[in-house]
Amino acid sequence: MGSGGKEDTSCHQNDDQTASNRLLHAQHLIVIRHGDRWDYKNRVAWRNHPYARKGDPSLSSLGHEQARETGQYLNSIFQDLGISADDITWMSSPFLRTLQTSTQAMNALTFEDANLIPILPEPGVFEWDGHGGDWHASMPELSERVHYFPRLLDSATSYIPLYNPSLPEPRSGFQSRCQKTIDALHKRRPYKPKSALVVVTMLLFVLV
Numbered sequence: 001m002g003s004g005g006k007e008d009t010s011c012h013q014n015d016d017q018t019a020s021n022r023l024l025h026a027q028h029l030i031v032i033r034h035g036d037r038w039d040y041k042n043r044v045a046w047r048n049h050p051y052a053r054k055g056d057p058s059l060s061s062l063g064h065e066q067a068r069e070t071g072q073y074l075n076s077i078f079q080d081l082g083i084s085a086d087d088i089t090w091m092s093s094p095f096l097r098t099l100q101t102s103t104q105a106m107n108a109l110t111f112e113d114a115n116l117i118p119i120l121p122e123p124g125v126f127e128w129d130g131h132g133g134d135w136h137a138s139m140p141e142l143s144e145r146v147h148y149f150p151r152l153l154d155s156a157t158s159y160i161p162l163y164n165p166s167l168p169e170p171r172s173g174f175q176s177r178c179q180k181t182i183d184a185l186h187k188r189r190p191y192k193p194k195s196a197l198v199v200v201t202m203l204l205f206v207l208v
Contacts, residue, residue: 024194025193026193027191027192027196027197028197029197029199030074030197030198031201032101032199033200034059034100035060035062035066035067036059036060036063037063038057041060053096053139053140055131055137055139056139056140059101063100064100064104067102068104068105068107069108071105074105074198075108075114078196082194084112085109085113085114085116087195088195089197090117091119091121091197091199091200092119092125092199092201093125094121094122094126095127098200098201098202099121099149101200102119102151102200103119103149105200106119118154118155121152121161122162124162124165124184125181125199125200125201128171128174133168136168137167137168162181162184162185163177163181165177185197
């Protein structure tokens with residue numbers, strides 16, 4: 001308290017300014033789980049569909065909405081922090097649901113050149129396959145995916161994954177794969193002030 005019983009707010013102001021400066025110069029890691037899956041409420045139809053890629057379902061309409069809302073939220077955060085398109089690295093698991101989540105979220109970004117941010121397909125962050133390798137085997141080649149995910153076009157051939165696990169992957173290897181991916185990320189993405197790394201992945205990787 002200062003003289004006359006008034007509170008001295010200078011210390012609080014200094015603390016707030018320091019916290020604000022740290023936030024503005026921080027490197028931000030944003031981990032996003034994919035939106036709601038269509039097969040969650042359509043399990044029988046999905047299981048019996050003759051052409052379904054069983055381990056690679058689409059988002060539901062709710063999942064698409066969740067992804068768009070996530071992008072709108074990120075758009076506000078990036079603009080408040082002064083983070084530009086050049087400051088953003090966007091990685092995604094190559095599964096359909098994560099690429100759809102990425103695309104919907106990125107399409108909600110409205111700042112300059114946001115439409116030029118590529119999706120980097122990262123197998124190091126996809127989910128563990130508890131179905132004897134069937135889930136991973138159901139994914140098509142990226143050469144197919146670039147036709148309906150244009151943001152993959154350049155990175156699909158030029159991007160070197162942080163970690164490319166051997167498949168099929170035993171459960172015992174999943175946590176080790178996650179750690180190797182994180183270690184590789186530390187080496188490849190050193191500190192860059194006022195930048196953001198977005199990783200769109202699955203539940204198990206988030207929990208690790």
